[in-house]
Amino acid sequence: MNVSIVGSGYVGTTVAACLADLGHEVVTIDIDEDIVDTVNDGRPPIHEPGLDELVAEHGGGRLRASTDYDEILDTELTMLALPTPSNDDGSIDLQFMEAGAASVGEALAGAENAATDPHLVVTKSTVVPNTTEDRLAPRIADAGLERGTDFLVASNPEFQREGTAVADFLNPDKLVFGTDDDRATDLLHDLYAPLREAADGDVPVVETGIAEAEMIKYANNTFLATKVSLINDIGNICKEFGVDAYEVADAIGLDDRIGEQFLRSGVGWGGSCFPKDTDAIIAAAREQGYDPAVLSAAVELNDAQPERLLSLLDDHVDVSGKRIAVLGLAFKPGTDDIRNTRAVPVIEGLKERGAEIVAYDPVATENMRERYPDIEYADSAAAALAGASGAVVVTDWDEFAALDTEFDEMADPVVVDGRRIIERREGITYEGLTW
Ligand SMILES: NC(=O)C1=CN([C@@H]2O[C@H](COP(=O)(O)OP(=O)(O)OC[C@H]3O[C@@H](n4cnc5c(N)ncnc54)[C@H](O)[C@@H]3O)[C@@H](O)[C@H]2O)C=CC1
Numbered sequence: 001m002n003v004s005i006v007g008s009g010y011v012g013t014t015v016a017a018c019l020a021d022l023g024h025e026v027v028t029i030d031i032d033e034d035i036v037d038t039v040n041d042g043r044p045p046i047h048e049p050g051l052d053e054l055v056a057e058h059g060g061g062r063l064r065a066s067t068d069y070d071e072i073l074d075t076e077l078t079m080l081a082l083p084t085p086s087n088d089d090g091s092i093d094l095q096f097m098e099a100g101a102a103s104v105g106e107a108l109a110g111a112e113n114a115a116t117d118p119h120l121v122v123t124k125s126t127v128v129p130n131t132t133e134d135r136l137a138p139r140i141a142d143a144g145l146e147r148g149t150d151f152l153v154a155s156n157p158e159f160q161r162e163g164t165a166v167a168d169f170l171n172p173d174k175l176v177f178g179t180d181d182d183r184a185t186d187l188l189h190d191l192y193a194p195l196r197e198a199a200d201g202d203v204p205v206v207e208t209g210i211a212e213a214e215m216i217k218y219a220n221n222t223f224l225a226t227k228v229s230l231i232n233d234i235g236n237i238c239k240e241f242g243v244d245a246y247e248v249a250d251a252i253g254l255d256d257r258i259g260e261q262f263l264r265s266g267v268g269w270g271g272s273c274f275p276k277d278t279d280a281i282i283a284a285a286r287e288q289g290y291d292p293a294v295l296s297a298a299v300e301l302n303d304a305q306p307e308r309l310l311s312l313l314d315d316h317v318d319v320s321g322k323r324i325a326v327l328g329l330a331f332k333p334g335t336d337d338i339r340n341t342r343a344v345p346v347i348e349g350l351k352e353r354g355a356e357i358v359a360y361d362p363v364a365t366e367n368m369r370e371r372y373p374d375i376e377y378a379d380s381a382a383a384a385l386a387g388a389s390g391a392v393v394v395t396d397w398d399e400f401a402a403l404d405t406e407f408d409e410m411a412d413p414v415v416v417d418g419r420r421i422i423e424r425r426e427g428i429t430y431e432g433l434t435w
Pocket residue numbers: 006007008009010011012029030031032035081082083084096099100124125126127158159160161162165272273
C-alpha cells in the first residue's frame with residue numbers, strides 16, 4: 001500500500017519505518033525541514049533502539065519524508081501522528097491536530113480524483129473522545145470535501161513505549177480500529193495484514209467505534225499510570241511497617257487478575273504521555289460534569305513521591321550546602337527523554353533545600369543541561385558520588401546496579417533509592433523508598 005504519515009516524531013517515524021520494512025511505500029510529512037532531510041538521508045530524527053537500522057535500510061527508498069502535503073495524493077490513507085500537548089489547565093491542546101487535518105483537507109481538495117476515491121484519514125495521535133468526529137473531520141471538510149465520498153476518518157491509537165517502540169509496534173498486544181464505515185475498516189486490515197503475518201503470535205484486532213477507540217487509549221494509559229500509583233500507595237504503607245513492597249508486589253503479581261507488570265513501586269511515573277494523558281482525560285471528564293476521583297488521586301500520589309524520597313534523605317543528612325548526587329535524569333531507562341521526568345521535582349526540592357547538586361545520567365545529561373544549566377553534571381556515577389554527602393536514585397539504569405566500591409568515595413554514604421536498583425550493602429546507609 002501507499003501510506004502517508006503526517007508528523008515524523010517519535011510515533012510517526014517509528015510507525016513509518018516499520019511499515020516500510022513490512023513492504024509498504026511510506027512518506028512522512030513534517031513541517032521541520034531538518035527532520036525531513038534526516039529521514040531521507042537514512043537517519044532517524046529520534047533515539048530509539050532498532051530504528052537506526054530500519055531508517056538506514058529504507059530511508060530515501062520505501063521510506064521518504066517531505067514537507068509537501070500534496071504527497072498524500074499518491075497514497076491510500078494518511079495517518080495523523082501530530083503532538084497533542086497540554087494547555088496550562090491540563091486540557092488537550094488540539095492546535096497541531098486541527099492544523100494537520102486542515103492541510104490534509106486542502107491537499108485532497110486539489111486532487112482531480114478526490115470525489116471518486118475516498119481517502120482515509122486516521123487519527124494515530126492520542127486524542128480525547130469525539131475529537132476525530134467533532135474537531136478533525138470538520139477541519140478536513142472545510143476545504144469543500146464531503147465525508148463518505150471524498151474522505152473517511154478513523155481512529156487507530158498507538159500503544160508503543162519509548163525505548164522499545166520498534167519491537168512494541170511490530171508485536172503489539174492488540175490493534176484497535178475505530179471506524180464508522182466498512183471501507184475504513186477494510187483499509188486498516190490491508191495496512192496491518194503484513195504486520196499480523198510477521199508478528200510472533202496472534203495479534204487480536206478490536207473493531208470498534210471511533211470515540212471508543214479514542215477512549216481505549218486513555219483507559220489503557222490511565223489504568224497503567226493508576227496501577228503504578230496504587231503500588232506506590234501500597235509501597236508507602238509497606239515502608240511505614242518495615243515491609244518489603246517488592247516481595248509483596250511479586251506475590252500479588254502471581255494472581256492473573258492483577259498481573260506482574262507495572263508493579264515496580266518508587267519515585268513515580270513520568271514521560272511524554274502518562275502525565276499529559278491523565279491530565280487531559282481528567283479535564284475532558286470535568287468538562288462533561290464528571291470528576292474522576294481515582295485518577296485525580298493517582299496524580300496527587302504521583303506528585304508526592306519525589307518529596308517522600310527527599311524526606312527520607314532529610315532523615316539522615318541536612319543537605320543545605322552539601323554536595324548531593326542525583327543518579328538518573330531520564331524518565332525511564334533506555335531513553336534520553338526528560339519530559340516530565342521525576343528528576344525535575346527531585347532537583348527542585350534539592351535546590352529549595354540549598355543542596356549543591358551533581359547529576360549523572362548515561363544519555364540524558366545534555367537534555368537536562370538545557371533545562372538546568374546551573375547544576376554540575378558528572379561524566380560517570382562514580383564521579384557524581386565522589387565527595388557527595390548523599391545520593392538519590394531517580395532512574396533504574398542497569399549500570400547503577402553494578403555500583404559498589406564507588407560508594408566508599410562518598411563524604412557521607414547515604415543512598416536513597418527511588419527505583420530499587422542499588423543493592424543494600426555494608427558501609428552505606430541505604431533507604432529504599434518503599435522497602
Ligand atoms: N511518544 C510516544 O512514545 C507515544 C506517543 N503517542 C501519541 O502520539 C502523538 C505524537 O507524539 P510524538 O510522536 O511523541 O510527538 P513528536 O513531538 O515526537 O512528533 C510530532 C511531529 O509533528 C511535527 N509537526 C507539528 N506540526 C505539524 C504540522 N502541522 N504538519 C506536519 N508536521 C507537524 C513536528 O515537527 C514533530 O516532528 C501524541 O498524541 C502522543 O500522545 C502515542 C503512543 C506513544
